Amino acid sequence: MLVKLAEAIGRLVLAGRELTRLAGFTARVTQLRQVLDELNQGKYERTMVAGAENLKGDGGKFIFQNNIIKFDKVPLITPNGDILIKEISFEIKSGMNVLVCGPNGAGKSSLFRVLGELWPLFGGELTKPPRGKLFYIPQRPYMTLGCLRDQLTYPHSGSEAIRRGTTDRQLEEHLHRVQLGYLLEREGGLDAIADWLDVLSGGEKQRIAMARLFYHKPQFAILDECTSAVSVDVEGSMYKYCREVGITLLTVSHRKSLWQHHEFVLHLDGRGGYTFHPIEDVTEQFGS
Structure with a gap:
C-alpha cells in the first residue's frame, strides 16, 4: 500500500x-x-511606444493591381510605433529584379512585413498584386508534416495540387531543377513520408523552398537570404529559371554573386534613409 x-x-x-x-x-x-x-x-493600440498613441493602423491605402509593387510615401513603422523610415517611395514592375541590402535593423524585413500585410499600413499608398501572386521564402523554410509531394506544394496539399492539374512529372522536374532529384531514389518517391525537418540538410531545405516557388509561379517572390546554404552554381541556375518563367524577385542577400541576376538595388542605410537605383549606377557610385 x-x-x-x-x-x-x-x-x-x-x-x-x-x-x-x-x-x-x-x-x-x-x-x-x-x-x-x-x-x-485594424486595432493596434497595444504596446505602443511613448508618443505613438495617435498612429492609426488603417491610415494607409492598399491598391491591388497585377504586375506592380509600388510604395508611395509609405512610412515603415513597427506595430508598437517605432519609426524606421518616415517615408519610402519606389516602384517595381514585372521583370525588374531588385536586390535589397542594408545593415541589420535597417528595415529590410519590416518592408516585407508591411508588403505582406503582416504589419499595419500607417500611411501612404501601397500597390501590390492580389493575394496568391506574391510568394515569400524565408532563410529557414517551414517543413510541413506529410510526404515529399506535400513539401513541394506547400501551402497547398498534394491532393489539392493534383486537383489543380499538377502532375508528379512536373514536381519531379522541379526537384531536378534544384538538383534534388536524388531525393526521389533516396527517400522512395514523392509519396515517401519522413521527418523532413531532420532528414533534410539546411541547403536541401532551401532548395525545396525554391522548388515550391517554381510550382506556385507567382508574379513576385521575396527571397530572404533563402540561398545562403546553397552553392553559387545551383543558386545561379535557380535565378535563371525564375527569369525564364517570369517570376520577378526581391532578394535580401549579401552575396555579391547575386548582383548579376538583378537590375535594381534598394539600399536602406539604417538611419532612416534609403536609395533606389539601377545596379550600374550603384556600382559606379561605390566603386564596386
Missing part, C-alpha cells in the same frame, strides 16, 4: 507539471487569437 501510495503521489506530481505546461500553451494560443482578431479589426 505504501509503494502504491508513493507511485500515486509521483503521478500526481507529473500530472501537475503537464497541467502547468498545458496552461502555458493555452495562454499563448489565447493571446495569439486575440492579437489576430485585433489585426483583422
Whole structure:
C-alpha cells in the first residue's frame, strides 16, 4: 500500500507539471487569437511606444493591381510605433529584379512585413498584386508534416495540387531543377513520408523552398537570404529559371554573386534613409 501510495503521489506530481505546461500553451494560443482578431479589426493600440498613441493602423491605402509593387510615401513603422523610415517611395514592375541590402535593423524585413500585410499600413499608398501572386521564402523554410509531394506544394496539399492539374512529372522536374532529384531514389518517391525537418540538410531545405516557388509561379517572390546554404552554381541556375518563367524577385542577400541576376538595388542605410537605383549606377557610385 505504501509503494502504491508513493507511485500515486509521483503521478500526481507529473500530472501537475503537464497541467502547468498545458496552461502555458493555452495562454499563448489565447493571446495569439486575440492579437489576430485585433489585426483583422485594424486595432493596434497595444504596446505602443511613448508618443505613438495617435498612429492609426488603417491610415494607409492598399491598391491591388497585377504586375506592380509600388510604395508611395509609405512610412515603415513597427506595430508598437517605432519609426524606421518616415517615408519610402519606389516602384517595381514585372521583370525588374531588385536586390535589397542594408545593415541589420535597417528595415529590410519590416518592408516585407508591411508588403505582406503582416504589419499595419500607417500611411501612404501601397500597390501590390492580389493575394496568391506574391510568394515569400524565408532563410529557414517551414517543413510541413506529410510526404515529399506535400513539401513541394506547400501551402497547398498534394491532393489539392493534383486537383489543380499538377502532375508528379512536373514536381519531379522541379526537384531536378534544384538538383534534388536524388531525393526521389533516396527517400522512395514523392509519396515517401519522413521527418523532413531532420532528414533534410539546411541547403536541401532551401532548395525545396525554391522548388515550391517554381510550382506556385507567382508574379513576385521575396527571397530572404533563402540561398545562403546553397552553392553559387545551383543558386545561379535557380535565378535563371525564375527569369525564364517570369517570376520577378526581391532578394535580401549579401552575396555579391547575386548582383548579376538583378537590375535594381534598394539600399536602406539604417538611419532612416534609403536609395533606389539601377545596379550600374550603384556600382559606379561605390566603386564596386
